[in-house]
Amino acid sequence: MSAVLPLGWAVLLPVLLLAVTWAVVAADVLAAGRAGGRPVPWTVAALTPAREALRLLVGQRRRAVGGDELLRGIGGAVLPLAALLAAVVLPLGLRPVADLGVGIVWFNAMEVFAWAAVWLVGWGSNSTLSLIGGYRFVAQGLAWELPHMFALITAAVGAQSLRVTDVVAAQQGLWFVVIMPVAFVAFLLSVAAMAFWGPFGAPVGRDVAGGAAAELGGVDRLVFVTGRWLLLVAAAAMAVPLFLGGGHGPWLPAWAWVLVKTLAVLAAVVALRHRLPTIRMERWTEFSLVVLTPATIAQALVVTLVALGEGGLR
Amino acid sequence: MDLRNALLRAAAARPHVLVVGGVGTDRLRARVEQEIARRRWPVATAPADADVLVVVGRPGPELDPVIDGVWAAVPVPRSRAQITGEDEIASALEAAVRTLSDLTAQHALALRDGLPTAHTDTSPGEQDQHADGHDEQTGHDEHSGSHHHQEGGMELPGGLAMADLGEDRDGLVLDQLHVALGPVLPEWPSGLVVDVVLQGDVIQEARSRFLDLDLDDRDAPECLPDAARALDSAARVLALVGWDGPAARARGLRDALLFDRVDGSRVLEEVDDLRRRVRRSRLLRWMLRSAEAGRSEVLETLHDKLLSARCAVAGAGGAAPVAVDLPALDSRLVGAEFAAARLIVAVADPQPQPTLTRPADRGGAS
Numbered sequence: 108m109s110a111v112l113p114l115g116w117a118v119l120l121p122v123l124l125l126a127v128t129w130a131v132v133a134a135d136v137l138a139a140g141r142a143g144g145r146p147v148p149w150t151v152a153a154l155t156p157a158r159e160a161l162r163l164l165v166g167q168r169r170r171a172v173g174g175d176e177l178l179r180g181i182g183g184a185v186l187p188l189a190a191l192l193a194a195v196v197l198p199l200g201l202r203p204v205a206d207l208g209v210g211i212v213w214f215n216a217m218e219v220f221a222w223a224a225v226w227l228v229g230w231g232s233n234s235t236l237s238l239i240g241g242y243r244f245v246a247q248g249l250a251w252e253l254p255h256m257f258a259l260i261t262a263a264v265g266a267q268s269l270r271v272t273d274v275v276a277a278q279q280g281l282w283f284v285v286i287m288p289v290a291f292v293a294f295l296l297s298v299a300a301m302a303f304w305g306p307f308g309a310p311v312g313r314d315v316a317g318g319a320a321a322e323l324g325g326v327d328r329l330v331f332v333t334g335r336w337l338l339l340v341a342a343a344a345m346a347v348p349l350f351l352g353g354g355h356g357p358w359l360p361a362w363a364w365v366l367v368k369t370l371a372v373l374a375a376v377v378a379l380r381h382r383l384p385t386i387r388m389e390r391w392t393e394f395s396l397v398v399l400t401p402a403t404i405a406q407a408l409v410v411t412l413v414a415l416g417e418g419g420l421r
Numbered sequence: 422m423d424l425r426n427a428l429l430r431a432a433a434a435r436p437h438v439l440v441v442g443g444v445g446t447d448r449l450r451a452r453v454e455q456e457i458a459r460r461r462w463p464v465a466t467a468p469a470d471a472d473v474l475v476v477v478g479r480p481g482p483e484l485d486p487v488i489d490g491v492w493a494a495v496p497v498p499r500s501r502a503q504i505t506g507e508d509e510i511a512s513a514l515e516a517a518v519r520t521l522s523d524l525t526a527q528h529a530l531a532l533r534d535g536l537p538t539a540h541t542d543t544s545p546g547e548q549d550q551h552a553d554g555h556d557e558q559t560g561h562d563e564h565s566g567s568h569h570h571q572e573g574g575m576e577l578p579g580g581l582a583m584a585d586l587g588e589d590r591d592g593l594v595l596d597q598l599h600v601a602l603g604p605v606l607p608e609w610p611s612g613l614v615v616d617v618v619l620q621g622d623v624i625q626e627a628r629s630r631f632l633d634l635d636l637d638d639r640d641a642p643e644c645l646p647d648a649a650r651a652l653d654s655a656a657r658v659l660a661l662v663g664w665d666g667p668a669a670r671a672r673g674l675r676d677a678l679l680f681d682r683v684d685g686s687r688v689l690e691e692v693d694d695l696r697r698r699v700r701r702s703r704l705l706r707w708m709l710r711s712a713e714a715g716r717s718e719v720l721e722t723l724h725d726k727l728l729s730a731r732c733a734v735a736g737a738g739g740a741a742p743v744a745v746d747l748p749a750l751d752s753r754l755v756g757a758e759f760a761a762a763r764l765i766v767a768v769a770d771p772q773p774q775p776t777l778t779r780p781a782d783r784g785g786a787s
Contacts, residue, residue, distance in 0.1 A: 140461075142666025144673050147461060155435070162432040162472070167496035167531065169469055235600050236467075239622045239759050306663070306704075313607045314661045314763040317466035324469040324496035384705050385663025387760060 112202045128336045131373050132156040142381040169324035174233035182227030186334025193217035194341040196271045200362035201354045210271035211263050222248045229319035240318020244310035246388045250395035255297035257403035261290040261410050262349040275353030282352040289406040291350045302339035305380035344369045433521035437465040442477035443484045444612035444631050444773045447645050450477045455676040456510050468494035473517045474501045481633025491605050497531045589620045608657040627754035629747045631773045648733030649675045651726040654770040658723050689734050696727045722768040745769040
């Protein structure tokens with residue numbers, strides 16, 4: 108069970124992630140068209156990610172006036188790298204690319220890089236609106252990180268291991284979403300918040316003219332936007348091994364179950380996104396600290412008590 | 422060469438468009454936005470995100486340098502279109518796409534380094550999309566002694582101004598930044614500029630004005646009919662709260678009322694549907710309602726706008742939108758956070774009202 112995928116998968120992983128990201132972006136275009144009352148044919152939607160990428164590839168890079176190029180460059184590059192490194196512990200089937208003993212902590216640590224990334228891009232652009240976008244993401248990060256960590260810890264307690272493959276193995280009979288629904292919901296919310304996407308898109312919102320990304324052009328914007336989508340995909344995919352039984356399921360092979368479940372989570376997230384307005388940071392912080400954090404702590408407590416009752420922590 | 426041409430052509434298939442218009446171009450602008458939406462082209466959020474810059478109407482002497490600054494910030498491949506009449510829209514947009522995919526034209530347009538040519542004769546921060554030629558800020562500078570102008574010694578690279586220091590609402594001494602919001606911002610009233618003093622993202626001082634208001638050669642600026650104007654403004658508010666679907670629907674209804682001689686009952690049905698959705702959204706209510714002044718007002722005004730649109734469509738001739746004058750807007754903006762300020766401007770939807778024509782406006786509301 109603890110076996111790791113062959114090394115070649117390290118190369119395949121980004122390709123897989125990008126393929127799923129492509130599908131998600133296309134689905135998002137479709138959903139946006141439907142929500143706006145101007146449906147987009149699926150052939151057009153399927154090509155849109157490629158068109159947008161090409162548009163940004165041929166586009167000129169911009170240097171912000173008086174900006175800090177180094178910080179901005181680092182910030183932009185960190186985003187997709189963090190997503191890729193977080194995805195390393197994702198079991199594709201039953202085995203991940205790297206089966207770290209502290210996989211869950213690793214995953215969380217990689218996501219937190221997004222804080223630095225967005226802030227650096229917002230700061231390095233030397234523009235008021237970008238800076239406001241950066242501020243917003245830091246505030247948002249403070250709000251989502253606590254419930255997010257408690258959600259991760261709850262899954263780890265349920266399996267009594269920080270190793271992601273152990274968490275999957277522990278769900279052979281019962282998916283964790285059944286015994287820890289609050290943690291699952293908190294995890295999904297923080298997934299969108301961490302990718303500053305959908306209802307949590309204020310850091311790159313329209314009101315601040317693109318926020319942290321306002322001054323990015325050409326390939327810089329491509330890397331930033333792709334990194335954001337990759338983060339969303341990687342984090343949503345993590346919900347599968349943590350709460351939805353990973354590769355376990357009847358009839359289909361493990362990898363197919365992982366793919367199906369990941370796509371289902373992403374489809375639900377995309378469909379929900381277009382029904383909701385953007386959440387303001389000050390309201391979200393309040394909700395997160397007053398409601399969500401205590402709820403996830405209570406959830407962790409319940410799961411811990413159950414684990415103790417079933418024969419104690421190892 | 423062939424490959425580069427092919428790439429440019431493919432990239433130009435879905436250009437992002439930035440629409441800029443001065444005071445009184447609302448109708449033409451709506452028509453341009455409709456055409457862009459019909460082609461499924463995205464509307465750019467900022468100059469950096471744009472491929473095509475569409476200038477609606479004839480910009481006056483104040484708006485013109487701002488547009489040049491915006492143009493300088495649009496990355497290549499890019500193209501610029503000037504649209505002064507409804508019949509020009511389709512051909513202008515097609516010409517813009519042709520320019521986008523024309524390699525030699527783009528070579529000529531390319532800027533070295535990707536930097537806009539610095540230092541023209543306007544004010545500091547001229548390259549920035551939200552800055553414009555405006556010299557009156559010196560009045561705010563006295564308390565700190567720093568000097569913002571290009572002649573001053575405090576100039577930073579790119580002609581940007583240093584931040585001042587000032588007391589914030591908690592009594593701390595923090596940086597103050599002088600920024601001009603508009604006239605090129607997403608979901609922003611045409612031709613409006615608000616000069617603000619920002620601390621963090623809290624507005625400390627605000628002074629709003631319209632660009633090119635005192636032009637004599639312009640006869641009464643073309644106004645949208647009440648229903649369309651209410652829908653336009655509601656669409657802006659919805660887009661600012663990040664609810665893109667209903668925002669696009671409101672805009673589609675505005676366009677249907679303005680240009681597509683459609684069946685009134687169908688529009689009425691859809692307006693009602695939109696009102697229901699807005700009214701039912703708990704999240705929206707939770708977002709907009711808070712102890713802060715101005716917030717619940719935003720939601721009420723949004724409801725009112727949709728209701729007045731409905732009444733106007735139904736022919737009941739609902740209450741004409743209450744005009745907000747600029748000093749009232751300024752006083753509302755002071756103390757607001759940036760996100761709240763954007764909503765306040767969007768719901769206020771100030772219209773330029775030269776003092777002479779004000780009585781006529783009252784009577785002529787239809």
